[in-house]
Amino acid sequence: MPEGHTIHRYARRHLETLGGQRLAVSSPQGRFADGAARLDGRRLEEVDAVGKHLFYRWEGDETLHVHLGLFGRFRTHRATVPEPSDGTRLAMVGDEATVYLSGPTACELIGPDEEVTIRERLGPDPLAAGVNGDGLAQVRHNLSRRRIPIGAALLNQSVVAGVGNVYRAEVLFLAGIHPATPANEVTPDEVRTIWELTRQQLRRGERAGRIVTVDPHEVGARSRRDLSRDERLYVYKRSGEPCRRCGMAIAAGEMANRTIWWCPSCQDGAN
DNA sequence: GCTGCATGATGAA
DNA sequence: TCATCCTGCAGCA
Structure with a gap:
């Protein structure tokens, strides 16, 4: 269900539930194995939403870019955490919550230049705080x-x-x-x-x-x-x-x- | 079990 | 304009 409102909601909720913590990061599906290994054990510092794009900031200046596309979906589990499904691209495990991501169009580590490129392609975001x-x-x-x-x-x-x-x-x-x-x-x-x-x-x-x-x-x-x-x-x-x-x-x-x-x-x- | 569809985006032609 | 990539689930046999 990903239009801009969903993305901004995820940004807020993920920062609330996982922000400030060192997370166990993995890719059960394997397609993001290298990136997950790089993030594993790092502290999640910030989550930004722009349009339908999400940017997760980690200690050590790593940025994870996620775009859900048509099928992408996050699932948050608290008390009981089920095994990830076969399609789980990314798993982020914090102190009190586990977040699974499946089906994204993009789930990748990017550098500052790539983020600029993405942002430059976007028109104004009606949900951006500073938009007037x-x-x-x-x-x-x-x-x-x-x-x-x-x-x-x-x-x-x-x-x-x-x-x-x-x-x-x-x-x-x-x-x-x-x-x-x-x-x-x-x-x-x-x-x-x-x-x-x-x-x-x-x-x-x-x-x-x-x-x-x-x-x-x-x-x-x-x-x-x-x-x-x-x-x-x-x-x-x-x-x-x-x-x-x-x-x-x-x-x-x-x-x-x-x-x-x-x-x-x-x-x-x-x- | 299979089929078709879905709140997305890209690259080739 | 079309083909393609992403996954899950409702509706049907």
């Missing part, structure tokens, strides 16, 4: 020079870092913008709306530990907590179902190699 109006200006600039559909642009991490397939669909619905609208035709006001919604929704997702974009009152619930699994999103994976606002059937299509959903009535415009 400057992030909005950057997104405006990044969108203004692209003719691709806004729905494709939002998945491009060099435009905004941290948005994935769920948030791109949900944010465009909330903004009332059709996903096929060319990025450079989205007005400055609309970009502001997109940026602010993205920040708000990612923050919400990080806090809740799951993506909930629906306003509970619209579905007759009292709070976000009361929403059932099927009530949490407006359009994502709701092809053919009635729009929660206008009742029109949610449409689906492909954009940037992924499925996108939208309400043809609430998100008019292009097409």
Whole structure:
């Protein structure tokens, strides 16, 4: 379930549970054996999240870069720790918790130059602590020079870092913008709306530990907590179902190699 | 048991 | 635009 909110949540939780400790690090699967051996017994000092990337800082100036990709997943165990599965790329064992990582796109030790390269490829991160109006200006600039559909642009991490397939669909619905609208035709006001919604929704997702974009009152619930699994999103994976606002059937299509959903009535415009 | 799908990204063509 | 890499799990026989 890795969009930016999940990554930032992991950074915070891993620092809380493992930070400051010397960890037993290994690679049960073997594919990160050399790197794990290098980290084994070192103290974990810091965990940074940028977009969908994680950087673990260890004593001795080692940096572990993790990108979960589509399948990557962390599991934290406390009281009883099961044997790692065959696919466990990385195991980090601390005083009170064990963290297993499986299926990452990237799990590697990197140097300062490589980290700079990664960061330079990324647009502003809506969850970055210091992001202000400057992030909005950057997104405006990044969108203004692209003719691709806004729905494709939002998945491009060099435009905004941290948005994935769920948030791109949900944010465009909330903004009332059709996903096929060319990025450079989205007005400055609309970009502001997109940026602010993205920040708000990612923050919400990080806090809740799951993506909930629906306003509970619209579905007759009292709070976000009361929403059932099927009530949490407006359009994502709701092809053919009635729009929660206008009742029109949610449409689906492909954009940037992924499925996108939208309400043809609430998100008019292009097409 | 097998198949297909998934909240990602890259590199070749 | 396509093929490819990452893994787990729901849905089906």
